[in-house]
Amino acid sequence: MTTGHPVLLPGSMGTHSYIATGLERAKETFCSVNHGAGRVLSRAAARKSITGTEFEEQMAGIHYNVSNYKRIVDEAPQAYKDIHLVVNTLAGIGIINLVANVRPMAVIKGEG
Numbered sequence: 001m002t003t004g005h006p007v008l009l010p011g012s013m014g015t016h017s018y019i020a021t022g023l024e025r026a027k028e029t030f031c032s033v034n035h036g037a038g039r040v041l042s043r044a045a046a047r048k049s050i051t052g053t054e055f056e057e058q059m060a061g062i063h064y065n066v067s068n069y070k071r072i073v074d075e076a077p078q079a080y081k082d083i084h085l086v087v088n089t090l091a092g093i094g095i096i097n098l099v100a101n102v103r104p105m106a107v108i109k110g111e112g
Helices: 022-029 045-047 052-058 084-091
Strands: 006-009 016-022 096-102
Touching: 006 084, 006 096, 016 084, 084 096
Parallel strands: none
Antiparallel strands: 006 016, 016 096
16 A cells, blocks of 8 residues: 555535545545544434524625525535544644645535
8 A cells, every 4th residue: 555645635515624634644544534524413403403594694705506505505515524634633643744725615415
């Protein structure tokens, strides 16, 4: 196994994502990292508890392609763990090297 290959660690549709490279300790995880922040709310709980105002505040400045927030609220930033904490933990224990963090500009969500 070699390390140093780029890996994408996505946040939610309204939060930053990260580009990182694997370090030697990544071999302890079979060169595997999480594929995102992980949920704190189920899809159903997100639909029930996140208001339109809360959603709009979290998505400020990010364009999305649906006319009604209820169609994508189950993917709202509030439904996910803080990606910064997740990646800083991985970096802190020497599994990844953070290269860049990128912010979303737009979200395209399919339906059906």
